[in-house]
Every structure is written in structure tokens, then in C-alpha cells.
Amino acid sequence: MVRVASDTxxxxxxxxxxxxxxDKHRFDMKLVNPANKRKFTVIVVGTGLAGGAxxxxxxxxxxxxxxxxxxxxxxxxxxxAAQGGINAAKNYQNDGDSIWRLFYDTLKGGxxxxxxxxxxxxxxxxxxxxxxxxxxxxxxxxxxxxxxxxRSFGGAQVSRTFYCRGQTGQQLLLGAYQALMRxxxxxxxxxxxxxxxxxxxxxxxxxxxxxxxxxxTGQLETHTADAVVMxxxxxxxxxxxxxxxxxxxxxxxxxxxxxxxLFANPCYTQIHPTCIPVTGDYQSKLTLMSESLxxxxxxWVPTGKSDKRAPDQIPDAERDYYLxxxxxxxxxxxxxxxxxxxxxxxxxxxxxxxxSGLSVFLDFRDAIKRDGEDAIRKKYGNLFHMYNKIxxxxxxxxxxxxxxxxxxxxxxxxxxxxLMSNIPGLYVLGxxxxxxxxxxxxxxxxxxxxxxxxxxxxxxTISDHLATTKLPxxxxxHPACVQARADAESRISKLLAVQGKRTVDSFHRExxxxxxxxxxxxxxxxxxxxxxxxxxxxxxxxxxxxxxLGSGETLNQSLEKAGRVADFMEFAELxxxxxxxxEESCGGHFREEYQTAEGEAARNDADYSYVSAWGFNGxxxxxxxxxxxxxxxxxxxSTRSYK
Amino acid sequence: MSTDILNLNLRIWRQAGPxxxxxxxxxxxxxxxxxxxxxxxxxxxxxxxxxQNEEPVEFDHDCREGICxxxxxxxxxxxxxxxxxxxxxQLHMRRFKDGETVTIExxxxxxxxxxxxxxxxxxxxxxxxxxxxxxxxxTGNAPDGNAIPVPGVxxxxxxxxxxxxxxxxxxxxxxxxxxxxxxxxxxxxxxILPQGNPERNxxxxxxxxxxDKEGFGSCTNTSECEAACPAEVxxxxxxxxxxxxxxxxxxxxx
Numbered sequence: 001m002v003r004v005a006s007d008t009x010x011x012x013x014x015x016x017x018x019x020x021x022x023d024k025h026r027f028d029m030k031l032v033n034p035a036n037k038r039k040f041t042v043i044v045v046g047t048g049l050a051g052g053a054x055x056x057x058x059x060x061x062x063x064x065x066x067x068x069x070x071x072x073x074x075x076x077x078x079x080x081a082a083q084g085g086i087n088a089a090k091n092y093q094n095d096g097d098s099i100w101r102l103f104y105d106t107l108k109g110g111x112x113x114x115x116x117x118x119x120x121x122x123x124x125x126x127x128x129x130x131x132x133x134x135x136x137x138x139x140x141x142x143x144x145x146x147x148x149x150x151r152s153f154g155g156a157q158v159s160r161t162f163y164c165r166g167q168t169g170q171q172l173l174l175g176a177y178q179a180l181m182r183x184x185x186x187x188x189x190x191x192x193x194x195x196x197x198x199x200x201x202x203x204x205x206x207x208x209x210x211x212x213x214x215x216x217t218g219q220l221e222t223h224t225a226d227a228v229v230m231x232x233x234x235x236x237x238x239x240x241x242x243x244x245x246x247x248x249x250x251x252x253x254x255x256x257x258x259x260x261x262l263f264a265n266p267c268y269t270q271i272h273p274t275c276i277p278v279t280g281d282y283q284s285k286l287t288l289m290s291e292s293l294x295x296x297x298x299x300w301v302p303t304g305k306s307d308k309r310a311p312d313q314i315p316d317a318e319r320d321y322y323l324x325x326x327x328x329x330x331x332x333x334x335x336x337x338x339x340x341x342x343x344x345x346x347x348x349x350x351x352x353x354x355x356s357g358l359s360v361f362l363d364f365r366d367a368i369k370r371d372g373e374d375a376i377r378k379k380y381g382n383l384f385h386m387y388n389k390i391x392x393x394x395x396x397x398x399x400x401x402x403x404x405x406x407x408x409x410x411x412x413x414x415x416x417x418x419l420m421s422n423i424p425g426l427y428v429l430g431x432x433x434x435x436x437x438x439x440x441x442x443x444x445x446x447x448x449x450x451x452x453x454x455x456x457x458x459x460x461t462i463s464d465h466l467a468t469t470k471l472p473x474x475x476x477x478h479p480a481c482v483q484a485r486a487d488a489e490s491r492i493s494k495l496l497a498v499q500g501k502r503t504v505d506s507f508h509r510e511x512x513x514x515x516x517x518x519x520x521x522x523x524x525x526x527x528x529x530x531x532x533x534x535x536x537x538x539x540x541x542x543x544x545x546x547x548x549l550g551s552g553e554t555l556n557q558s559l560e561k562a563g564r565v566a567d568f569m570e571f572a573e574l575x576x577x578x579x580x581x582x583e584e585s586c587g588g589h590f591r592e593e594y595q596t597a598e599g600e601a602a603r604n605d606a607d608y609s610y611v612s613a614w615g616f617n618g619x620x621x622x623x624x625x626x627x628x629x630x631x632x633x634x635x636x637x638s639t640r641s642y643k
Numbered sequence: 644m645s646t647d648i649l650n651l652n653l654r655i656w657r658q659a660g661p662x663x664x665x666x667x668x669x670x671x672x673x674x675x676x677x678x679x680x681x682x683x684x685x686x687x688x689x690x691x692x693x694x695q696n697e698e699p700v701e702f703d704h705d706c707r708e709g710i711c712x713x714x715x716x717x718x719x720x721x722x723x724x725x726x727x728x729x730x731x732x733q734l735h736m737r738r739f740k741d742g743e744t745v746t747i748e749x750x751x752x753x754x755x756x757x758x759x760x761x762x763x764x765x766x767x768x769x770x771x772x773x774x775x776x777x778x779x780x781x782t783g784n785a786p787d788g789n790a791i792p793v794p795g796v797x798x799x800x801x802x803x804x805x806x807x808x809x810x811x812x813x814x815x816x817x818x819x820x821x822x823x824x825x826x827x828x829x830x831x832x833x834x835i836l837p838q839g840n841p842e843r844n845x846x847x848x849x850x851x852x853x854x855d856k857e858g859f860g861s862c863t864n865t866s867e868c869e870a871a872c873p874a875e876v877x878x879x880x881x882x883x884x885x886x887x888x889x890x891x892x893x894x895x896x897x
Contacts (some may be wrong), residue, residue: 132783
């Protein structure tokens with residue numbers, strides 16, 4: 001039995017009609033006088049779209065900002081790898097889009113497991129984001145006449161996605177990075193690159209600082225502030241193989257969780273349908289092929305089992321375009337969770353292609369015939385190039401082979417409407433929080449949420465905290481700082497002292513495989529119960545047998561990885577516990593026991609229309625479940641249908 | 644055609660820290676699959692080294708899909724190895740021969756000091772961007788996106804420059820260790836776009852000044868940078884930077 005807290009969580013969603021909540025809330029929140037802003041210091045951990053945008057915007061407002069990232073430059077954050085685009089309700093295409101439609105699509109796409117008011121605000125500010133990025137010089141695709149271009153994306157029937165070739169995330173991130181560097185040049189933002197956050201400092205119940213390790217020198221540093229903002233991305237690398245950058249980790253938010261921040265909906269993981277399949281056991285990561293490819297590519301498998309013919313030898317009559325067959329109105333643009341499960345279903349049934357039988361075709365033959373190779377090259381040139389680099393196959397000549405891979409995580413630290421966690425003064429933005437995507441994220445919505453949180457939400461909401469909270473000055477020798485630093489230090493020494501036989505990577509791979517098999521695209525009770533035990537055993541072994549060479553006083557990447565994997569070992573258990581607790585299928589969480597006769601997800605609104613926010617009680621100890629009931633005042637949750 | 648499995652000699656630069664003089668060390672690595680990426684090959688080497696109680700080779704990397712710009716490496720004297728338009732992380736072992744000796748070094752430039760082994764400090768690039776590689780528009784100040792029309796053709800050229808991933812291969816490939824291709828990519832993007840116009844003169848002057856201050860060399864038009872660039876940034880951006888610099892030097896702002 002799960003330990004359930006007696007109180008329900010207060011999301012602090014303002015009263016009033018949905019359309020007026022944000023406006024009214026902005027009026028109700030306390031402001032910090034322009035002349036007083038310079039008296040406050042804010043720490044922002046992470047420099048992706050959310051963190052970069054937040055740090056730059058707060059610097060512009062006059063706050064002193066300290067910006068941290070583990071990479072060598074803020075421009076490397078993994079937002080940079082987003083390919084397809086960013087949604088906004090501009091309705092430039094005159095095709096019936098509106099703020100309400102973007103709100104509705106996002107809420108429905110999330111399988112009615114997101115907070116209505118947050119999603120509506122996201123749709124509202126989506127238009128400001130496009131304007132801001134254009135003004136920064138982000139080179140969005142344009143028509144010949146000079147107006148902005150759009151394309152369509154999964155889960156929507158309008159064209160509302162803005163894009164920069166196949167590298168939209170890169171351009172949006174560079175826009176935020178350049179805004180950030182401008183604030184660095186005027187001294188409002190101090191940049192701390194190659195720093196890993198290892199502890200959160202809490203004084204009198206309020207988040208007041210962090211302990212970081214300088215990854216270049218190994219030195220620990222204490223940084224204090226008036227508020228702490230976490231924008232540290234998702235936890236998909238708990239699966240080892242994912243489309244995330246190698247450095248992405250759960251450590252920063254897990255350290256906050258260990259100090260009391262609630263972790264919400266960890267079981268909502270997004271498995272992206274279009275990734276390059278695994279080739280060998282040395283594989284270090286999986287590469288995404290943007291979902292935008294499904295605008296022109298058609299997904300199929302042979303109608304016969306284990307058909308080993310070359311794809312161009314298989315006549316049309318023997319091809320099963322299964323997405324078009326099962327979901328005629330959305331076809332190849334069905335949402336990610338649905339497309340991924342459909343691919344798994346075909347491969348499990350024996351129709352998969354490639355050497356391992358674990359892939360399906362994504363075919364551009366018809367699009368090339370229709371529009372010509374040049375038109376396809378203009379839209380997807382860099383993606384085709386990347387595919388060719390990795391596989392040595394030419395997608396202009398033969399279909400791509402794709403398979404689902406872990407890509408995005410909807411869960412994250414619990415936050416209220418102000419994006420503040422349950423620890424006062426600790427804010428969480430972007431993928432690191434849980435708030436806007438429910439149980440499944442639609443394509444081109446991650447960039448939207450990161451920038452919305454960073455540019456247009458946090459700069460307003462943080463002032464309310466700073467203006468209304470007593471924040472006495474604290475120095476580095478405050479007992480809470482000293483304690484946090486000692487904790488970070490002892491963890492490092494503990495890892496170095498094990499001196500076992502196995503490498504960090506070998507443990508990480510094993511953990512990832514356990515989760516992928518038992519808590520991946522499909523989950524069930526007995527598998528989850530089993531995997532929780534296996535994770536515990538593996539974690540015990542880890543602390544007995546991991547080998548980390550070198551010292552803590554130099555650049556030491558093995559030590560960095562060892563700390564991150566130690567946290568994944570604890571976090572993985574929570575992910576599985578959450579998946580076990582949620583006895584329904586919704587979005588990215590598919591429990592085999594809860595499906596319709598047609599194999600679609602069966603949601604259970606009567607019992608599970610709530611956010612699961614977990615409190616930490618010690619590693620290996622049963623966590624406490626806090627519930628935030630989800631209230632739908634404006635949209636009636638229905639069964640998602642893309643048929 | 645190569646076989647599926649390679650046995651290699653890896654001649655790798657090892658340097659304990661910024662002040663250590665460093666030197667090459669050669670390792671034997673057997674059983675390398677040709678489907679591996681170059682960095683996966685180094686992962687396998689590191690697993691082997693750890694098993695032998697030797698500290699693994701430190702190298703920068705992150706996204707492993709060719710976009711973050713974090714990976715580097717001079718491979719047999721070429722920045723990012725032998726393939727055109729390819730970062731080290733996208734380079735695959737099918738490009739190498741069985742029995743080959745592969746020499747792996749860090750970027751070599753005084754403006755990119757070595758931190759350890761193959762890891763260098765590229766923060767000079769951040770300081771160049773901070774000197775002017777932006778449009779000064781505070782959050783909330785923007786007009787409607789379509790109020791600033793940009794002809795499709797211009798936008799494409801701007802995007803060509805904007806595609807720079809900031810990896811530093813241009814510097815490593817240049818005999819003068821010049822950063823001019825990196826600087827020109829940003830100057831060019833923002834000079835072409837109307838949004839960049841108000842700060843056009845100051846931007847090019849300040850960014851070039853910062854580049855010089857960081858200790859990068861001068862450009863002598865050998866175009867090695869373009870050949871090494873994984874994002875295919877063209878030297879035509881350097882030509883545009885030169886025009887912009889001249890223009891800014893002789894024209895008054897008002």
C-alpha cells in the first residue's frame with residue numbers, strides 16, 4: 001500500500017474565467033520596485049530555453065542573476081537539439097487556429113492529465129514568444145514575400161508550427177543565449193559554466209542557494225541568493241539509451257527532491273516514434289529523426305511476417321501503412337504515444353523490418369514523386385544528411401528505418417501556478433517541472449513551454465516571492481551552507497572510496513535496460529513489482545562495486561557520471577513506484593491491464609484524475625504520495641480519438 | 644570495402660592538467676565495429692582503460708548528434724576527422740582501416756587552452772558573442788513577427804550563417820588559429836536581417852576587437868576553416884564581415 005498524505009496540494013490557480021486568470025493574477029501579484037530589483041540575487045541552474053530565457057529576462061529587469069550550466073558554454077544546452085519547431089496560435093495560415101484551439105489540442109494531447117489554467121496560459125503567451133524570437137534575429141523559415149512560414153505537426157489539424165530548417169531548437173537557444181550574453185556583458189548576469197549543482201541550500205524553509213562543483217578544477221563552491229530557479233531539463237537518461245545529450249541528468253532536481261521538493265508524475269515518459277534503431281551493444285545514444293518528417297514520410301511495414309526483401313521490391317499491395325489504416329483522419333501525424341505503440345505492436349507481432357526486426361519504414365518515395373527531390377531536400381536536408389551519416393543509407397533512394405526511443409519526460413518537480421515548488425523560493429521551469437504536458441507532450445510544444453516559462457511567466461511570478469518574503473542576508477558560513485557543502489563532499493569521497501570492479505557505464509546500461517523492458521512503452525503490475533526489487537539490488541551493488549578512478553580535485557568525467565548514475569539509481573525506483581500506483585493507461589503511461597478491446601489506452605478519470613506528487617522519505621524508503629486533484633472547468637475530458 | 648571489425652592503434656594526447664606539458668600515449672584497441680561512432684569507439688577504449696586501472700581519456704561531448712558543438716578532436720591532423728560537414732560525434736568507424744594508427748589531439752590554439760587530455764577551454768567564443776553578437780531587444784519589446792518581413796532568399800543566407808555550432812573547428816584548422824569564420828557567421832547573419840540593423844556598425848567593430856583581444860590569429864584567406872566546418876559555413880561570410888568592417892570604419896552612425 002502506498003502512503004498517502006492526508007492533505008491535497010494547493011495549485012494556487014487564480015479564480016475567475018480561464019481567459020482572465022493570468023491577466024488578473026499579474027495584477028494581484030506584488031511587484032519589486034525597479035530601483036529595488038538590484039538588491040536581489042537569483043540563481044538559475046541550466047541554460048537551455050527555459051533557464052537561458054529566464055536568466056536573460058531577469059537580468060534585463062535589473063535583478064542580479066547567477067547562471068549555471070554543466071557544459072562548457074550555455075549555448076550547448078540540449079534544447080539545441082530540438083529539430084522540428086515551435087507552436088504558436090498566430091493563425092497566420094488562416095486555417096482556423098486560435099488560442100483556444102492550441103489550448104484544447106495541448107490539453108487533449110496530454111490525455112487530460114495537465115492543469116487547465118497552466119495550459120491556457122501557455123497558449124496565450126505562445127504568440128509573444130514568436131514575436132520575441134523574431135525580434136532577436138532568429139531566422140525562422142519565410143515565404144518568398146517575407147512572411148513567416150508554418151508547417152503542421154503531430155496531434156494538430158492546423159499549421160501552427162514555426163521552424164528554422166530542421167534545427168529550430170538551435171536557433172531559439174542561440175537567441176536566448178545571445179540575450180543572456182548581452183546581460184553578461186553589462187554585468188547583470190554572472191556566468192558559471194562547467195559547474196554541476198550538487199546540493200540545494202535551504203534556510204528557515206526557504207531555498208537560498210546551491211553547492212556546485214567546478215568541473216574543470218574539482219573545487220566545490222557555495223552560492224547564496226534570494227531565490228533559486230531550476231531549469232535543468234528532463235530525466236530520460238535514466239533509461240541510458242535515449243535521444244538526450246549524454247550529460248543530461250536528474251541530479252539537480254533529485255537533490256532538491258531529497259531536500260523536500262515533491263516529484264510529480266515521474267511515470268509520464270515520452271517514447272518518440274521516429275528514431276534511428278539500435279545497432280549494437282556499444283550504442284551510446286539514440287538519434288531522433290524529427291516528427292516533421294511524418295508530414296511527408298509514410299510509415300509502413302510489409303503485410304507478411306519477417307519479410308526480408310528490400311523495400312523497393314515490396315509492391316504497394318503488400319505494404320501495410322498501419323497509421324493511415326488505424327487513424328485515417330490523422331494518419332502519419334497521429335500523436336507520439338499512439339504512433340510509438342503502433343510501431344511496437346507491429347514489431348511485436350512479427351512484422352518489423354531490419355536485421356533485428358525492431359524497426360519500421362518511414363518512406364519518402366511518394367513525396368519525392370509528388371514534390372521532387374529538391375523540395376524535400378529544402379525541408380529536411382539536414383535530417384536526411386544526418387540519417388545518411390549514421391546509417392550509411394540514402395533516404396532519398398530507400399526508406400528510412402525507424403523505431404521508438406525515450407525522448408522527453410513530462411514528469412518533473414511539482415510546481416504551483418507560479419512555477420514555484422512546495423519549497424518557497426525554489427522555482428522549476430521547462431522540462432524539469434511537470435506542469436503543462438500532462439501524460440503526453442505534443443510535438444513542437446517543448447520549445448514553447450521552455451520559452452514561455454523563461455521569458456513570460458517566471459519574471460512576473462518571482463517578484464511576488466521576493467516582494468513578500470523575509471530574506472535576511474546569509475553568508476557562506478551559515479550552518480545550512482556548511483552542512484550542504486559537507487554533504488556534497490562526503491558523497492564524492494564515498495564514490496571514490498568504493499574502488500570496486502565495474503565501470504559506471506556498465507551499471508547505467510544495466511539500469512536502463514531494466515527500466516526499458518519493464519517500465520518502457522508498456523508496463524504491467526508484475527513487471528513493475530519485479531523491477532522495483534531489481535533496481536534496489538542494483539543500487540546496492542553499485543555502492544559496493546563501482547570503480548571511479550582519479551581524484552575529486554581535477555577534471556574527472558567518470559566522477560561526474562558516477563554522481564549522476566547514483567541519483568538515477570534512486571530516481572528509477574520512484575519512476576517504477578509511480579507507474580505501479582497509476583492503475584490506468586494515459587498518454588505516455590501504458591498499463592497493459594488497462595486497454596480497450598482495440599488496444600488503445602483506457603484512462604480512468606474516476607480514480608486517477610490527479611497529479612501524483614511524491615515526497616522523499618530516504619533512499620529505499622516508501623515515498624509519500626501527495627495528490628493534486630485535476631479540475632476541468634472548461635473542457636470535458638473525453639476519450640482521445642485520432643481516428 | 645572494409646571488414647566489419649577493426650583493430651586499431653590509438654595515439655592519444657594525454658595531459659594531466661592545464662600546466663602539465665602533456666604527451667602522446669599509444670593504446671591498442673581490438674574488435675572495433677565499423678558501425679560505431681568515433682566517440683563510441685573512445686567509450687570502449689575508456690571502459691578498457693578503467694578495467695586496467697588506468698584513468699580514462701577525458702574528452703568533451705554532449706548531444707552526439709552533431710548540433711551542440713561540444714565535441715572536438717583533431718583526428719589524424721584534421722578537425723573533426725576526414726568527413727566533410729561532419730562533427731566527430733557523427734563520424735563513424737567505417738571511415739577507418741583495419742590496423743590503422745589513429746592520432747587524436749585536442750584543438751591547438753593559444754586562445755583555447757587545454758584543461759585536461761582532449762578537453763579545451765573555448766570560453767573565448769562566449770566573450771566574443773557577449774561583445775556584440777546579439778540584437779538588443781528586451782523581453783516584451785517585440786512587434787508582431789510578421790511586422791518585420793524578411794525576403795525568403797535573404798533569410799536563407801542568414802540561416803546559413805546562423806547554423807554555426809560554435810565548436811571551434813575553424814580555429815583548430817587554421818594555421819593562424821583565426822576565429823574569423825566563427826565571428827563572421829554571426830556578424831553576417833545579423834547584418835543581413837533587418838533586426839540587426841540598428842547595431843550593425845558597433846557589432847562588427849566590437850566583436851572583431853574582442854576576437855583580437857582573446858589572442859586569435861589573423862585571417863590569411865586559406866579557407867581551411869570552411870573545409871573543416873561541420874555546419875558548412877561558407878567563407879563568403881568572411882567577405883561580408885570584411886565589407887561590414889570597412890563600412891563601419893568609414894561611416895558615421897548618424
